[in-house]
Every structure is written in C-alpha cells, then in structure tokens.
Amino acid sequence: MNLNYENAVERVLCSENEIKEKVKIIARDIENYYKDSEKKLLMLGILKGSVVFMADLMKEVHLPLEVDFMRLSSYGKGAVSSGNIVIKAGLEKKDLSEYNVLIVEDILDTGNTLFWLVNYLKREHNCEDIKICTLLDKPDRREKPISVDFGCFTIPDEFVIGYGLDYNEMFRDLPYVGILKREIYEK
Ligand code: XMP
Ligand code: MG
Numbered sequence: 001m002n003l004n005y006e007n008a009v010e011r012v013l014c015s016e017n018e019i020k021e022k023v024k025i026i027a028r029d030i031e032n033y034y035k036d037s038e039k040k041l042l043m044l045g046i047l048k049g050s051v052v053f054m055a056d057l058m059k060e061v062h063l064p065l066e067v068d069f070m071r072l073s074s075y076g077k078g079a080v081s082s083g084n085i086v087i088k089a090g091l092e093k094k095d096l097s098e099y100n101v102l103i104v105e106d107i108l109d110t111g112n113t114l115f116w117l118v119n120y121l122k123r124e125h126n127c128e129d130i131k132i133c134t135l136l137d138k139p140d141r142r143e144k145p146i147s148v149d150f151g152c153f154t155i156p157d158e159f160v161i162g163y164g165l166d167y168n169e170m171f172r173d174l175p176y177v178g179i180l181k182r183e184i185y186e187k
Contacts, residue, residue, distance in 0.1 A: 008171065009178035013160060014153050016175045019135070022152035023053075026133065027060035029150055034063055034100060039129065042099040046117075047071040047089065048172065049106030052164040053135045057104060066099075068092055074113055085116045097126040106164045107136040108151075111144035118146070135163065136177065153177070159185060 014022075034041050043061075045054035047069050058067060071089035101121060108114060114132060121127040133150040140157040155177075161167050162174030167185065 005171065005174065008161070008167075008181055008184055009174075010158075010181045012176050012178045013155055013158075014136075014163070014177040019152065019163060019176065020056075023056050023060055026150045026152060027057060027062075030057075030061050030102065030133065031063055033131070033150075034102075037100055037129075039098055039100045041065040041102060042096065043067045043102050043104055044091075045069045046103065046105045046113075049164045049166070050104045050135075052172070053106060054104045057133070070117075072113060072117065083112045083116060085113060085120075091125060093125075095126055096121070097128065099127070100129040101127050101131070102150075103130065103132050105132070105134045107138060107160070108132065108134045108146070108148050109138045109141050111142050111146040115144035115146045136160065136165075 131149040137154045158179045161171035162177045166172045
C-alpha cells in the first residue's frame with residue numbers, strides 16, 4: 001500500500017454533504033420526468049465508476065424501477081477515452097423497447113463512451129427513450145455532441161477521484177470527489 005489517501009487529494013471539489021443534497025435534487029427531477037410514463041424505468045449503471053452514485057441515487061428515486069449494469073472499456077491514450085468501446089459485461093435483457101432507459105455514469109468527459117453507448121442501445125436493444133444521468137460533467141473536453149440530462153456537478157478540466165472514480169483502481173471508496181494531485185500521475 002504505497003498510495004497515501006490523505007496526501008493524494010489536492011482539493012475537495014464535491015463534499016459528502018454537497019453530493020447528498022444534489023442527489024436528492026436530481027432524484028426529484030428524475031421522478032418528475034418519468035412519473036406519468038407508461039413504460040417501465042430501467043436504471044443502467046456503467047461499471048465500475050457509477051457504483052457509489054447509483055447505489056445512493058436508486059434509493060432516492062421513489063418510482064418503481066429495475067436496475068442493470070454494463071461494463072465498458074475504451075482503448076485510448078492515457079486518461080483520454082477513444083471511440084473504440086468494448087463491452088466487458090452486457091445487459092441481461094435483449095429487447096428494451098418497453099423501458100425508459102436512464103444511463104447512470106460517474107462522469108461525462110469527452111463523451112466518446114456515452115455517445116457510443118446511446119447508439120448501441122438504440123441499435124441492439126431497441127431503446128427509444130434514453131436519458132443520461134451523471135454525477136459529474138466536464139464539458140471542456142467534449143468531443144461528441146452529447147449532453148447530460150440529469151447532472152449533479154459541472155467541473156473544470158482536472159483529473160478527479162473518489163465517490164466511485166478511480167486512479168489506477170484506487171480511491172473509489174473516498175466519500176467525496178477530489179482533484180488528484182498532479183505529482184501522483186505525472187511522476
Ligand atoms: P468519456 O466521456 O471521455 O469518459 O468517454 C469515459 C470514462 O473516462 C473516465 N474518466 C475519469 N475517471 N477521473 C476518473 O477517475 C476523471 O477525471 C475522469 N475523466 C474521465 C470515466 O470512467 C468515464 O466513464
Ligand atoms: Mg466510467
């Protein structure tokens with residue numbers, strides 16, 4: 001164990017309490033959007049980054065809903081994702097035409113991953129209504145025409161960790177979102 005958690009965070013961007021408050025606010029927005037729909041609601045969490053956010057959000061959304069998960073991997077240079085997405089774990093159901101699908105993701109960054117996923121869900125799973133819910137939105141780096149429908153925080157172009165987000169698989173368990181010190185990934 002050579003990564004010291006306390007010394008890895010440059011600055012806290014979203015505190016535990018701020019996240020709790022925002023999750024409640026977007027849960028109400030999500031309820032209002034779906035409450036009169038005839039279709040069932042599927043919350044689709046993208047592993048692994050969404051796991052903490054998904055667990056908190058699904059408890060706050062007071063609507064009947066199902067959950068499923070996908071694990072996607074994108075091959076890109078360093079911290080930048082590419083459009084080349086590989087499905088590491090797929091959906092249980094093939095036909096989702098009876099569902100409204102709410103994608104739950106940790107962060108919308110370049111948009112490459114979710115742009116690909118939305119098209120994939122339409123093409124392979126007959127999805128008609130797809131919305132995007134993310135904890136974080138980093139619009140400065142967007143490469144694809146895609147935006148967040150239900151979002152908690154817009155953040156600057158910094159590498160962030162915590163509340164599900166990792167650096168080399170570490171720090172997902174931090175209860176807040178913080179900026180990772182540059183010296184950690186630049187050394
Ligand atoms: P995009 O939108 O670029 O994002 O396809 C794909 C995935 O990149 C990860 N990502 C981050 N992970 N800190 C992280 O821990 C970050 O600042 C960050 N920015 C992007 C994330 O897994 C996202 O799903
Ligand atoms: Mg992710």
